[in-house]
Amino acid sequence: MSRKTFLCIQRSNPERQAQCEAPSPAQMEQMFAKFNAWREKFQESIVDMGGRLGGEGKVVTAEGATDGPFVESKEIVGGYMIVSAETIEEAAQIALESPGVMGPGASVEVREIKTS
Numbered sequence: 001m002s003r004k005t006f007l008c009i010q011r012s013n014p015e016r017q018a019q020c021e022a023p024s025p026a027q028m029e030q031m032f033a034k035f036n037a038w039r040e041k042f043q044e045s046i047v048d049m050g051g052r053l054g055g056e057g058k059v060v061t062a063e064g065a066t067d068g069p070f071v072e073s074k075e076i077v078g079g080y081m082i083v084s085a086e087t088i089e090e091a092a093q094i095a096l097e098s099p100g101v102m103g104p105g106a107s108v109e110v111r112e113i114k115t116s
Contacts, residue, residue: 003084005047005113006091010079013105020104034099042083042094050081075107088112 023031039046055076058065079100085091088110095101095108 001086003086004088004091005115006083006085006088007111007113008050008081008083008091008095009077009109009111010050010081010100011075011107011109012078012103013075015074016105017103031099038098041097045083045085045090045094046081047084048082050079052079053077075105082113 039049056067058067083091083094085094091112092110095110098108100106101108
């Protein structure tokens with residue numbers, strides 16, 4: 001089976017995150033260790049680690065561009081990554097094992113990138 005490319009859209013809920021205490025330095029160290037282990041495990045499948053997205057942006061329509069994302073949104077898109085997998089289930093498993101999805105109110109949407 002040939003491999004496909006998937007976009008993983010990382011979302012968070014700022015209200016839920018605000019209710020949590022900031023991690024201690026020791027907890028941060030554990031989080032980085034888990035992240036590095038996850039990244040190493042899936043290094044063959046991770047095409048682009050992506051990155052965090054800035055808080056400001058523009059929403060473009062036929063009528064023009066407006067500031068966004070909109071503040072009434074309960075979730076914000078905080079980052080993305082691109083993975084290679086044979087199936088969407090395999091790509092979803094890669095996302096599920098990511099330490100980033102374990103945060104309060106965090107989620108990852110997995111979508112295939114159609115190239116033809």
